[in-house]
Amino acid sequence: MEKPNLEITNPAGIYDPRPHGYSHLASVPADSQLVFVAGQGGSRTDGILSNDFRTQIGIVFENIALALRSKNLTMANIAKLTTLVVDYDEAKHEILIEESNKIWPDQKFPVNTLIPVQRLALNGMLIEIDATAIG
Numbered sequence: 001m002e003k004p005n006l007e008i009t010n011p012a013g014i015y016d017p018r019p020h021g022y023s024h025l026a027s028v029p030a031d032s033q034l035v036f037v038a039g040q041g042g043s044r045t046d047g048i049l050s051n052d053f054r055t056q057i058g059i060v061f062e063n064i065a066l067a068l069r070s071k072n073l074t075m076a077n078i079a080k081l082t083t084l085v086v087d088y089d090e091a092k093h094e095i096l097i098e099e100s101n102k103i104w105p106d107q108k109f110p111v112n113t114l115i116p117v118q119r120l121a122l123n124g125m126l127i128e129i130d131a132t133a134i135g
Contacts, residue, residue, distance in 0.1 A: 005029045006079055006134045008108045020093075021100035022112035026079035033135035035077075037067045039084070039128040041120065049124035053092055056126045057099045064131050073133050075103050080132040081112040086125065088116035096127075 007027040010016055014024055028034075040063040042056025043049045050056055065075055085092055093114075100109060110131070120128050 005032070006077065008079075008110070018107045018109065019097070021097040021109055022081075022114075023109045024111065026111045028079055028134050035068065035071050035073060035133040035135050037064055037131040037133065039082075039130040040064050040067070041122065041125045041128050049122065049126075051124070053126050054095050054099065057096060060127055060129050061099065061103060064129065068131075068133055071133075071135055073135055076108075077133040077135065078110040078131050079134050081110050082130050083112055083114045084117050084120060084128045085114060086117055086119055086127070088114070 007025075008023045009025045009027070010018065010023055011025065017024055040060045041049070042059045044059060044063075050059075061075070064078075068074060068077060083096070085096070096114075101107070104110075119125075
């Protein structure tokens with residue numbers, strides 16, 4: 001599917017968020033189809049959660065990509081993410097940035113809100129991300 005008219009920008013006067021793996025603004029045309037992906041955790045269909053944060057991030061992004069593919073969309077169609085991280089620290093932030101750069105090497109990152117949390121729905125979940133994409 002052709003990438004929609006999704007505009008990702010970082011206005012002058014606000015710090016450059018790209019080194020942190022996100023953007024400030026996503027503009028979506030009014031006639032766009034919105035696709036909401038529920039919060040995805042770091043397990044596949046087997047339900048097994050790795051103890052490794054980077055592994056869980058990779059699986060989270062794979063799950064989001066699979067969900068989007070069902071609507072003929074890609075990660076480039078994502079306008080907004082909400083990221084929940086258990087026991088957030090700078091090391092986890094750096095891993096998240098590195099993995100985000102693999103998906104969006106052009107640094108046209110979606111808008112993202114990162115929220116540190118004490119725990120998530122399942123024991124062993126270290127991260128959960130939901131997405132809003134544009135079709």
